[in-house]
Amino acid sequence: MELRLENLTKIFTNKNGQETKAVDSLDITIESGTLVGLLGPSGCGKSTTLFMIAGLVKPTTGKIFFGDDDVTKLAPEKRGIGLVFQNYALYPHMTVFKNILFPLENMDVPRDEAFERVKAMANLVGIGELLDRKPSQLSGGQQQRVAIARALVKKPRVLLLDEPLSNLDARLRLQMREEIKRIQRETGITTIFVTHDQEEAMSISDKMVVLDFGKEQQYDPPQDMYNSPDNLFVAKFLGNPPINSFEAEVKNKKLIINEKPFMQVNIPDGLYDVGMRPENFRVKEDGFQTTVKEIFHIGRDTMIHFDFNGKNVRALVDSESINDKQKTVNLTIKTERVYLFDKQTGKVVNHG
Ligand SMILES: Nc1ncnc2c1ncn2[C@@H]1O[C@H](COP(=O)(O)OP(=O)(O)OP(=O)(O)O)[C@@H](O)[C@H]1O
Ligand SMILES: [Mg+2]
Structure with a gap:
């Protein structure tokens, strides 16, 4: 029915x-x-x-x-x-x-x-x-x-x-x-x-x-x-651990995070809310470098807290890819997994 x-x-x-x-x-x-x-x-x-x-x-x-x-x-x-x-x-x-x-x-x-x-x-x-x-x-x-x-x-x-x-x-x-x-x-x-x-x-x-x-x-x-x-x-x-979200600026078609251009975006200049799910990060040598603040081993996965734009951001990565002594880690995230939201309406903005 x-x-x-x-x-x-x-x-x-x-x-x-x-x-x-x-x-x-x-x-x-x-x-x-x-x-x-x-x-x-x-x-x-x-x-x-x-x-x-x-x-x-x-x-x-x-x-x-x-x-x-x-x-x-x-x-x-x-x-x-x-x-x-x-x-x-x-x-x-x-x-x-x-x-x-x-x-x-x-x-x-x-x-x-x-x-x-x-x-x-x-x-x-x-x-x-x-x-x-x-x-x-x-x-x-x-x-x-x-x-x-x-x-x-x-x-x-x-x-x-x-x-x-x-x-x-x-x-x-x-x-x-x-x-x-x-x-x-x-x-x-x-x-x-x-x-x-x-x-x-x-x-x-x-x-x-x-x-x-x-x-x-x-x-x-x-x-x-x-x-x-x-x-x-x-x-x-939706999501557990929850999505990371913080404010960031778009200038000249570049998303600026940590004062550095992070990726190309095809949207107007201004402030946006950025969303990145913890499990969408990968450890990769040619990724962006971040400071590791804390590491939690939770079985198969490891949770890293790292510094991003002065914000504490969580990444959930493969335990094999990181060791306890690391002070920095290089991470990547696919651009289509970086969500941008309009500051006023909260609606997702297609930046592809
Ligand atoms: N009989 C009623 N008289 C006045 N307000 C009501 C009445 N029933 C519900 N409300 C209000 O309507 C809104 C929605 O209530 P509802 O019970 O549908 O929420 P819910 O999503 O089921 O919440 P919960 O997860 O806590 O069960 C709330 O603000 C509630 O206070
Ligand atoms: Mg109810």
Whole structure:
């Protein structure tokens, strides 16, 4: 089921008449059967967007389509959505079986078929053996699987997941995100996965939407967004360790760093924000020379802090290429991996 948001906006007004634009003119089409990660810092409007799609929050303006159906005014229970929250919200007094069955009891599904669907769904999410237990007798990961099974048993048109893994420990998170990807692939259900964890979103999504202050910053497959950020916000939000960014000047088609011309650029003179990802540097003899400030060995890679334009910049390089005693190091970076951003708008400037 294709999902389309048209100029979707939500303005909350508090008692003093103060307005918060939680979601600002979103125009997004989510292709049928894809998993889209909705990503951004706390308060950027992720949950509000999801709740509008679910029908729990009424949009101020704009429309929501499921395929050709305009569902903007449709009641939540009529939309055919499966919803999973951060806290699993299972019924504590019911068994796992009953928890998953519950949504079907309000529908006209014959008893035998309902039982079959519960079992099939429990098997799909890997809790087929736990149907007689109560939620308190399950681990966090198992509880979250029950919540997913319960959301899917109705065969929803769209699956909405709001930070479903944030209550789990790091290892379980990793395992569950692979599970969610598998379940999504096997069911082929159009899914939106909300998270503020960029790595989680990158690893699981077919495409990602990055939001800031309710506004779409970019909508692309994860690797495209990582390699070709549209603006400084996206460049900074993706990547760990984060991208190095600092101000530099362009003069006569030359980018000046450390008072030296660093590379040719085909853009007007002025100040720009430069972005360079730590892993895009290489140690190379004919590279530019920098002063090593600190060296951290982290297994296969080594992190160097070096002085660049008076700024402390990080490079992540092959451990074989550097030794502890080095006071200077020669580095290179491909020109297409040097990002330049407009100082006013933050938009990336093509300098090739
Ligand atoms: N019911 C409400 N009334 C007033 N303001 C609200 C309401 N719900 C959300 N907001 C505001 O709207 C903005 C977006 O909130 P939202 O919950 O969508 O953010 P989020 O991206 O889900 O954040 P988080 O990562 O912390 O969950 C915030 O500024 C929030 O304070
Ligand atoms: Mg939220």
